[in-house]
Amino acid sequence: xxxxxxxxxxxxxxxxxxxxxxxxxxxxxxxxxxxxxxxxxxxxxxxxxxxxxxxxxxxxxxxxxxxxxxxxxxxxxxxxxxxxxxxxxxxxxxxxxxxxxxxxxxxxxxxxxxxxxxxxxxxxxxxxxxxxxxxxxxxxxxxxxxxxxxxxxxxxxxxxxxxxxxxxxxxxxxxxxxxxxxxxxxxxxxxxxxxxxxxxxxxxxxxxxxxxxxxxxxxxxxxxxxxxxxxxxxxxxxxxxxxxxxxxxxxxxxxxxxxxxxxxxxxxxxxxxxxxxxxxxxxxxxxxxxxxxxxxxxxxxxxxxxxxxxxxxxxxxxxxxxxxxxxxxxxxxxxxxxxxxxxxxxxxxxxxxxxxxxxxxx
Numbered sequence: 001x002x003x004x005x006x007x008x009x010x011x012x013x014x015x016x017x018x019x020x021x022x023x024x025x026x027x028x029x030x031x032x033x034x035x036x037x038x039x040x041x042x043x044x045x046x047x048x049x050x051x052x053x054x055x056x057x058x059x060x061x062x063x064x065x066x067x068x069x070x071x072x073x074x075x076x077x078x079x080x081x082x083x084x085x086x087x088x089x090x091x092x093x094x095x096x097x098x099x100x101x102x103x104x105x106x107x108x109x110x111x112x113x114x115x116x117x118x119x120x121x122x123x124x125x126x127x128x129x130x131x132x133x134x135x136x137x138x139x140x141x142x143x144x145x146x147x148x149x150x151x152x153x154x155x156x157x158x159x160x161x162x163x164x165x166x167x168x169x170x171x172x173x174x175x176x177x178x179x180x181x182x183x184x185x186x187x188x189x190x191x192x193x194x195x196x197x198x199x200x201x202x203x204x205x206x207x208x209x210x211x212x213x214x215x216x217x218x219x220x221x222x223x224x225x226x227x228x229x230x231x232x233x234x235x236x237x238x239x240x241x242x243x244x245x246x247x248x249x250x251x252x253x254x255x256x257x258x259x260x261x262x263x264x265x266x267x268x269x270x271x272x273x274x275x276x277x278x279x280x281x282x283x284x285x286x287x288x289x290x291x292x293x294x295x296x297x298x299x300x301x302x303x304x305x306x307x308x309x310x311x312x313x314x315x316x317x318x319x320x321x322x323x324x325x326x327x328x329x330x331x332x333x334x335x336x337x338x339x340x341x342x343x344x345x346x347x348x349x350x351x352x353x354x355x356x357x358x359x360x361x362x
Contacts, residue, residue: 006065013047013069017076025077028200029333032154035200038080039155043113048084049091056107064284067240074244075251078337081241083201086151090117090160093172097220102174118152118177120206121162121170124227125347130164132208134171140214141171146207153177153192153202160219161208168224173217175208185210197336231347235298236283239305242341246276246305248334249312256319265319272312279304299353306342306354313338 002010020041027034042048050061050069061069070088074081091110094103094117109115123131123146132145143163150159159177162170180187188207195203250272257265283301290298316331317324324331342354 002065002068003062005059006061009047009050009059009061010065010068010072012045013042014072016041016045016047017072021073021080022076026328026330026333028077028079029198030200032200032202035079035083036155038077039083040113042080042084043111043116046111048087048113048116049107049111050088051092051095052107052111053095056103057111063237067237071240071244071247074241074337074341075247078245078248078333078340079198079200081244082198082340083152083155085241086118086159087116087156089119093119093160094219097172099216099219101216102219106174116152116156116158117174118150118156118159120147120150120159121172121227122149123147124162124164124170125231132161132163134163134165134173136165137212140212141173141218143173143175143208143211143213146205148205149203150177150189150206151201151203153189153204155202162227165221170222170224170226172219172222173213174219175211175213175217177206185212187211197333197340228347231345234345235302235347235350236286238345239283239302241344242302242305242309242338243276243280245309245334245337245341246272246312248337249309249314249316249331250276252316252331252334253312253319256316268315268319272308272315276308276312279308299349300357302350303353303357307357309338309341 021028021038024034024038028038049057050059050066052058052060054060070081070085073084087110091107094106097103106115110117130145132143132147134141134143143161145163147161152159156177158174160172161175162172165171176187177189178187179189186209190205192199192202192204250269253265253269253272257269279301283305286295286298286301313331313335317335320329320331323329324335326332
């Protein structure tokens with residue numbers, strides 16, 4: 001059970017999500033301005049830096065409560081969940097980083113929207129020659145290369161970029177998320193990508209040419225292979241977004257039952273609701289027993305959560321009949337969001353576990 005303090009934060013978030021995000025989820029999915037208002041709502045309630053230590057303003061939410069929050073946001077708006085988690089991740093990276101001066105400068109401003117920062121380091125997962133490199137120089141580093149995925153253009157003025165150093169370690173630094181041409185250095189940001197889901201979160205790529213940074217902007221330097229270790233830690237933790245998506249699908253099934261009165265719809269809801277609870281309980285138990293270690297059981301649980309997101313979304317489509325084919329229908333949005341939860345932070349072992357589950361005989 002969450003502590004009384006953590007529960008108060010979760011209650012504040014749930015009230016905002018139910019009263020202000022849920023009724024506007026369709027607009028948030030299609031209108032960048034509506035997503036901006038939802039993001040401002042989280043900022044106004046100091047909900048954008050939930051893992052921030054108390055010495056910088058808190059609330060220092062415990063991990064289980066933080067994952068409950070992430071699941072809840074995903075239930076009511078995939079676009080908002082996708083956008084806000086970029087900044088929450090940047091907060092966590094800065095908290096765990098080695099630059100104490102940067103922590104003092106940034107962290108007190110990161111809960112209420114005064115300072116918003118995205119992330120761009122998925123390229124560190126890619127095999128082969130590094131896409132982004134950092135070269136040490138006398139007063140800092142020079143960055144060169146490309147960043148294929150950055151979410152939050154127009155929402156986040158800066159992002160936390162990851163670049164490989166000559167020794168294979170990874171440098172993380174804060175740089176502008178904008179087109180900037182400064183003498184012989186340049187950051188060039190693409191047009192927002194056309195995506196099947198969560199497009200309003202404004203995902204772009206960027207080219208970085210000879211961008212110089214001082215030590216002041218360096219968040220941390222991680223050892224070689226750090227991102228792969230991080231992915232292993234997050235195998236189960238990322239699954240809470242999928243569970244939120246699954247719950248969104250079941251909300252649609254329940255609405256269809258209340259409208260149409262077919263008993264089989266309520267039976268469907270009951271069975272899938274019990275399966276979501278069982279999956280969540282198993283995830284919590286796996287974390288308790290093995291902590292950050294990667295296990296086959298955790299891979300299976302991640303695949304189970306993904307499967308649930310897809311099946312519950314599909315159930316929402318089926319329960320909504322032909323109306324689900326309207327791009328404005330909630331079932332359409334939730335079904336597309338299940339695609340994102342399927343591939344987010346995907347590693348080869350997660351891909352294998354997912355397709356194995358999806359291809360096995362029922």
